[in-house]
Amino acid sequence: MRRLAGLIVVPLLLLSTAACGSDGGSDSTSSKNGLPAISSGAKFGQKPTLDKGEGTPPKELKVDVLSKGDGATVKKGDAIQVNYLGQSWDSDKPFDNSFDRKQPFDLTVGAGMVIKGWDQGLEGQKVGSRVELGIPPELGYGAQGQGDIKPNSTLVFVVDILKATQVPASAKGTAVAQDNTDLPKVGTNDDGKEPTVTVPKSDPPKKLVSNYVLESNGEAVKDSDTVVLNYAAYIWKDRKQFDSTYKTGRTQTFPLPQLTLKGLKTGIVGKKVGSRVLIVIPPDQAFGNQEQQGIPKNSTLVFAVDILAKV
Template structure:
């Protein structure tokens, strides 16, 4: 089954080779605080930090220093988090990546396997509003392979992470069922038990314009084009009704930063819809992948989506 995430959004930084280098350097003097490199500048929550180079042997197990503790809710598995971070190898004075320079926080769902294990473990059980320094041994990071060219094999990593926000993700869309009385459009199930809704595509010609209709309409806030939404979805080809992707298969919702969503029909179909709703989206080729095959999706395909907009960041 093809996964849309790789086609639709910029790869998640911490499980990809897309990490970006930085010219900002930490202190060349090796100084340590509680077993991890000292934050040499920008120590307060919200400030871009710089880190000293690690001194001596790096920790063999995960190490978390709470630099400053927030007053928000305690994070747990299944929460959608929004964070800012800076990452640096233990033996380096140069960060390999940071979100502070991009001006765009990073969104991650705890327990969804989107990031390295050291992040999953280090962020769980912490309070929103906290600044953490996390030392991650190779087996909880990128291991023997590393993530070339930015991260060497068997690298111990150090991150400074600000937890900006945490949102509990509902198991399903809710709301009032909306009549699906157009026989020329797909029918989507209205179950709210967290299982995949049924998706039945009619044996008719597909629409030539984008369709975005409520299946379940909630009373939530409208989605904006600048939002990051957490969704469950089933995606199928109109031609034969075959499902080519589903978050329900993995049991893990997907994060869609809408500014980075390259599939126009899906983005436009979500914008303006209410958080908590289930939406039917039909994207004609001009609003999908056009005349190019994409990872097994035939060219000139009309795509059909049943999307639960679970929450937004």
């Protein structure tokens, strides 16, 4: 089964009103858990500079709360937004950071979107907190490494938790009549299970379709939003499913400004958070005359999308 996660521009970390963090502390700080010290930029919101690790790196996950926020506690399944800086234990140069990009990073905690050390280390922390994570190789990139990260590297991250949003299991709302027999029919279950999608044998529409299946009373999605979705995706011609977040058990977080599948973005923008939407994407707003991840060229795509939350 093909996955569409590659249709957004993502930082190295990927395989999402913030309470104010403590603004106390000096320009440098030392960790209580033997993690590298921050030599400058120690306050929440500042880009930190990390010293090189000293001595033997930790063999287990280490979490140090450098400043504790007063926001909600992050739970598994929450969509969160963070800023971060990461470097290897034996280096004093970062391999990645979001501060320079001026673009916070969005993820769903516990969904397997990021390395295990992040999923485990951020759960239970409070919004507005700055935490430092010491991540052993088995909870990072392991023996294979990643990019500039050497195999079997212990990683160190400083993470500012900016926002957290609880993600429901399913779209809910008023069922909208699906009386056009030339369009796919989508199930209206709201139990968190994958809805059925029945694609007709007629020719596909030549223009983009974006219709409510379940219409909530949530806020309308803007093209600048980051949204958390569950979806099932099909090729119209052979009616075969090529992607499903339900099958993997993981929602997908899409920053819409970075989403490169035009028809999916257009079909979501303007729809209400909490709704289920049928989106039919003609080839000129999908992949055109190029094969993509095994999807044949000139394919019309069908999506049943639950817009679960926006971050």
